[in-house]
Amino acid sequence: MEKSLSWREFIITRLIQSSGYSAVLFVALIFFFLLREGLPALGEVEISTLFSARWYPIEEYFGVLPLISGSLIVTLGATLVAVPFGIGTAVFISEIAPRWVREILKPFVELLGGLPSVVLGFLGILVVSPFLRVFLDLPTGLTALTGSLLLGGIAVPTVVSVAEDALDSVPRAYREGAWALGATRWQTIWRVTLPAAKSGVLTAVMLGVGRAIGETMTVMMVTGNAPVLATGLGSLFSPVRTMTATIAAEMGEVANGSVHYHTLFFIGMVLFLISFIVNIIASSVVFRAKKRAERILS
Amino acid sequence: MKRFLTLLLSAFLIASCSSSGETTTSNSPANYIENKGSDTIVNLALAWAEKYQTDHPDVRISVTGGGSGTGIAALVNGTVDIANASRKIKDEEIAEAQANGVEPLEHIIARDAIAVVVNPQNPVSQLTLQQISDIYSGKYTNWTEVGGEDRPIVRLSRETNSGTHVYFLETVLRLGSKEDKTLFSTNTLLLPSSEGIISEVRDNPNAIGYDGLGYVPDDLKMIAIAKEEGGEYVLPSIETVNDKTYAIARDLYMYTDGDPTGVIKEYLDWILSAEAQQIVAELGFVPVK
Numbered sequence: 001m002e003k004s005l006s007w008r009e010f011i012i013t014r015l016i017q018s019s020g021y022s023a024v025l026f027v028a029l030i031f032f033f034l035l036r037e038g039l040p041a042l043g044e045v046e047i048s049t050l051f052s053a054r055w056y057p058i059e060e061y062f063g064v065l066p067l068i069s070g071s072l073i074v075t076l077g078a079t080l081v082a083v084p085f086g087i088g089t090a091v092f093i094s095e096i097a098p099r100w101v102r103e104i105l106k107p108f109v110e111l112l113g114g115l116p117s118v119v120l121g122f123l124g125i126l127v128v129s130p131f132l133r134v135f136l137d138l139p140t141g142l143t144a145l146t147g148s149l150l151l152g153g154i155a156v157p158t159v160v161s162v163a164e165d166a167l168d169s170v171p172r173a174y175r176e177g178a179w180a181l182g183a184t185r186w187q188t189i190w191r192v193t194l195p196a197a198k199s200g201v202l203t204a205v206m207l208g209v210g211r212a213i214g215e216t217m218t219v220m221m222v223t224g225n226a227p228v229l230a231t232g233l234g235s236l237f238s239p240v241r242t243m244t245a246t247i248a249a250e251m252g253e254v255a256n257g258s259v260h261y262h263t264l265f266f267i268g269m270v271l272f273l274i275s276f277i278v279n280i281i282a283s284s285v286v287f288r289a290k291k292r293a294e295r296i297l298s
Numbered sequence: 299m300k301r302f303l304t305l306l307l308s309a310f311l312i313a314s315c316s317s318s319g320e321t322t323t324s325n326s327p328a329n330y331i332e333n334k335g336s337d338t339i340v341n342l343a344l345a346w347a348e349k350y351q352t353d354h355p356d357v358r359i360s361v362t363g364g365g366s367g368t369g370i371a372a373l374v375n376g377t378v379d380i381a382n383a384s385r386k387i388k389d390e391e392i393a394e395a396q397a398n399g400v401e402p403l404e405h406i407i408a409r410d411a412i413a414v415v416v417n418p419q420n421p422v423s424q425l426t427l428q429q430i431s432d433i434y435s436g437k438y439t440n441w442t443e444v445g446g447e448d449r450p451i452v453r454l455s456r457e458t459n460s461g462t463h464v465y466f467l468e469t470v471l472r473l474g475s476k477e478d479k480t481l482f483s484t485n486t487l488l489l490p491s492s493e494g495i496i497s498e499v500r501d502n503p504n505a506i507g508y509d510g511l512g513y514v515p516d517d518l519k520m521i522a523i524a525k526e527e528g529g530e531y532v533l534p535s536i537e538t539v540n541d542k543t544y545a546i547a548r549d550l551y552m553y554t555d556g557d558p559t560g561v562i563k564e565y566l567d568w569i570l571s572a573e574a575q576q577i578v579a580e581l582g583f584v585p586v587k
Contacts, residue, residue: 056482
């Protein structure tokens with residue numbers, strides 16, 4: 001009896017252990033796979049071609065710069081939309097709204113997060129893009145801005161739920177202390193609660209950015225996919241082509257092992273690298289914030 | 299021990315992934331036809347398959363789109379019986395197929411014309427091939443340059459993996475010349491679907507787009523095209539495609555691995571029959587006979 005119990009214990013422990021390790025293993029495997037398929041592009045395509053401004057793969061133009069700049073500009077726009085809206089909503093839900101409003105708002109924001117991105121893409125094509133074309137008098141409504149607005153909408157629920165958790169975990173005593181000192185509600189939020197939850201809010205922003213840069217379907221539908229090198233903020237109002245949309249649109253067609261195939265994986269590597277950097281920045285910021293908090297508290 | 303278990307687990311996962319992918323194709327029964335490829339042909343292929351299956355209940359035909367290249371790649375890999383293509387198979391694809399032991403055989407199954415479309419509000423109603431080429435290469439950027447209103451030109455195109463895109467590039471942008479290296483202007487919008495192009499043209503008076511004649515709805519304006527300056531401007535229609543007066547028309551293909559046998563042969567023979575070619579006309583394509 002006892003023996004079988006210890007056996008079961010052993011198996012369960014190992015199973016849990018291996019599922020934990022497998023996450024690391026899979027990330028490593030994916031990374032090596034990306035490297036194996038993507039690095040040959042550096043040998044097959046001249047570096048000057050790879051970092052040129054023309055992407056037209058069926059005629060051997062493999063310039064990835066327009067795609068990188070396209071992704072960056074759409075993500076930047078999405079961040080500008082998602083951060084104020086997301087943090088604002090989180091502050092409202094956690095600090096201001098009465099209990100019953102919070103009970104309604106939270107599930108609805110989470111529902112928004114579960115909306116399939118194809119549906120948002122349709123909304124973009126049929127509503128947002130015609131509206132922007134007429135309202136801003138643009139040649140076409142399929143622009144980086146349209147993508148940014150919709151991606152912002154996609155990233156908002158992520159930002160809200162993480163930031164709201166962070167604000168919620170700020171001890172009540174902090175707020176009561178501020179109130180006791182005569183601070184208004186706004187002063188309490190702006191000077192006490194938000195700074196105290198800073199690391200969590202920053203994590204929320206970074207997760208939102210990560211969500212935006214990796215999004216594919218919506219941007220493919222609404223940004224026009226024209227591989228034009230973005231040169232400034234003006235490009236926000238013209239069509240762009242993102243890295244994710246390029247991979248999604250072209251991977252189905254490409255011959256296995258061809259130069260085009262390796263270049264698409266190279267783009268995947270760049271994308272992986274960018275989200276990796278975003279994650280590192282996020283965790284280093286959180287780490288630093290924690291150290292400072294510990295110093296103050298000790 | 300720890301490492302061994304991890305390895306075992308991952309090996310098991312990898313094995314289960316790869317085996318589930320193969321079973322669907324290797325166990326297919328003899329009267330099952332897998333048909334895949336060009337998005338231009340997919341509606342036609344579906345209509346054929348539907349009609350054929352009601353007349354022959356013992357035959358199952360599965361039709362999927364994805365693009366000409368996707369279909370041919372699937373034929374090369376041996377995962378489909380018939381590949382649909384809106385362009386001729388490329389030499390390197392034939393070489394790849396032969397390396398895999400597949401002999402692609404070509405069947406012309408219908409004809410198709412590409413219509414150039416604009417918003418009904420746009421007063422421009424006729425263009426030469428050269429003008430369309432100059433619009434798409436970025437030489438013209440305003441509609442006044444081709445006799446229209448003072449509006450910017452917004453160029454719409456299918457994605458580069460679409461057979462329609464390649465055909466338009468070769469026939470219109472480069473006017474059929476092999477040496478011509480004209481490219482689409484970089485700010486040409488590459489839309490992933492026919493519907494994307496149609497909805498943008500319907501909505502945007504600045505836009506110009508192109509798509510298969512079978513996909514153009516009545517509420518868009520088709521452009522009459524002349525092969526050269528001073529030539530006759532011809533609107534696309536079944537008659538003008540068949541008498542070869544319309545400039546942008548092409549053959550549509552199905553490819554099989556070698557001479558088709560059994561069910562596949564019967565199906566292809568039926569496709570060239572009068573009954574099946576009637577469906578071609580109903581869908582806005584042009585019958586071969």
